[in-house]
Amino acid sequence: MEIGVFFYILASFAIINCVYYLFFSNVGFGKITPPQGNLKQAVSVIVCSKNEQENLKVLVPLLLEQNHPNFEVILINDASHDDTRDVIEEFMSQDARIKMVNVVNNESFWGNKKYALTLGIKKAVNDHLIFIDADCVPNSKEWLAIMAQHLSQEKSIVLGYGGYQKVKSSLLNALIRYETVLTAIQYFSYAMRGNPFMGVGRNLAYTATQFYESSGFMSHMKILGGDDDLFVNQSATYSNTAVSLQEESFTTSQPKTSWSGWWKQKKRHINTAAHYKWKHKILLSLFYFSQIGFFVSAILGFIFGLNWMVILGVVLVRYVIFWIVVGKGMSRFRESDIIILLPFLELLLVSIQLALFISNMGHRPKQWN
Structure with a gap:
């Protein structure tokens, strides 16, 4: 695969991410x-x-x-x-x-x-x-x-x-x-x-x-x-x-x-979301998989020799928009103290959500409390 292909893939995922975050901006700025x-x-x-x-x-x-x-x-x-x-x-x-x-x-x-x-x-x-x-x-x-x-x-x-x-x-x-x-x-x-x-x-x-x-x-x-x-x-x-x-x-x-208690709670939520209307499942899934695609394509770009400055430029633009929109939302909901941790928390949450999705395919909880 040519190096240029990684750039287009990375840029595509970054653009999809940015469109979503701009769509979300009305909560913090509206x-x-x-x-x-x-x-x-x-x-x-x-x-x-x-x-x-x-x-x-x-x-x-x-x-x-x-x-x-x-x-x-x-x-x-x-x-x-x-x-x-x-x-x-x-x-x-x-x-x-x-x-x-x-x-x-x-x-x-x-x-x-x-x-x-x-x-x-x-x-x-x-x-x-x-x-x-x-x-x-x-x-x-x-x-x-x-x-x-x-x-x-x-x-x-x-x-x-x-x-x-x-x-x-x-x-x-x-x-x-x-x-x-x-x-x-x-x-x-x-x-x-x-x-x-x-x-x-x-x-x-x-x-x-x-x-x-x-x-x-x-x-x-x-x-x-x-x-x-x-x-x-x-x-x-x-x-x-x-x-x-x-x-x-x-x-x-x-x-x-406890991590185990939160894990069980999130498993129930993922199971419920599977019953949303199709248009909502598609929109929510596209947002989530564009996040995964962004991280994976950025890592592959580094591994396969795509100019690090090119990758850094795309990543910075995407993260500036992410930080501004989500940070403003954090302020709206009085959670400003964790704004500095946003990039790390995003990557951690995306990884856990993937693990939850895989885990939920084999077991589903039976009671609400």
Whole structure:
């Protein structure tokens, strides 16, 4: 193969990468759209909890302190074997806004979070539903009001951002936060450009009307995971989806603290993504494989004698665009401390994703928690 061929291959992958990153730039550089809905509209906050007794003790008081005039909190005890039910009942005795759904495992939907969430949605008395995980906390007392106000007559789905707590001097934590922001940059960008494909259950809103019109989770009830991203993938459109980029509307979750725990979590996510619409799978796959192609062709160019200055020039242009766009996104989501590590974290994440993809072909997890 001639040396010139490596240059064209490398340049092609770099161009594809740069086009994607420029496409993603509206998250960091775009204008934040204020919510347009009615603050007085009653809402239901839904929390699905499985063995979350300690996390609920932290979360529920923060929910009750939210600056919203009319809301209820639906706490779902999903067949927990700790004291989650007792904790919920104690909160119910203290505040009438707290409601409980006690889920007993159903033989047809054993260990399926979607079954539990469906029961919680049916329990809600309000059409506007806001979802947060039990191990999350809102970033401010305005979280509920902002997320709820993004729901309107035109917008029946709202995508929020759910970040992770910072752990100093932890490579795993830096990688988790980088992957979380990169994913958010992608799904926010696609939604803002009229092609929403996913959301995260750590911070998500939609109407009960939208849920029932989409037949709930029935099309993917048997698939582990996807109560958030698969529902959005099947239901979200350009006209019915809003995004919430206000910092006050973010949530923060507890990150995995072991590589094995994070690995299992990512395996579930990859399995879920395989059920996205074809157009989204193609676009997401092209982005990922263009990253692999860029790294591989740059290495081969060095090995086979392509002028190192040529390679360096292409790599620098690509990385300048990458650093600016992703770095701006990191700043938007308050993760500026890891911007300096971006090239290393990108290469590490791409390598791990390849290993996850190979590993997932042989084994798939069976329970959500």
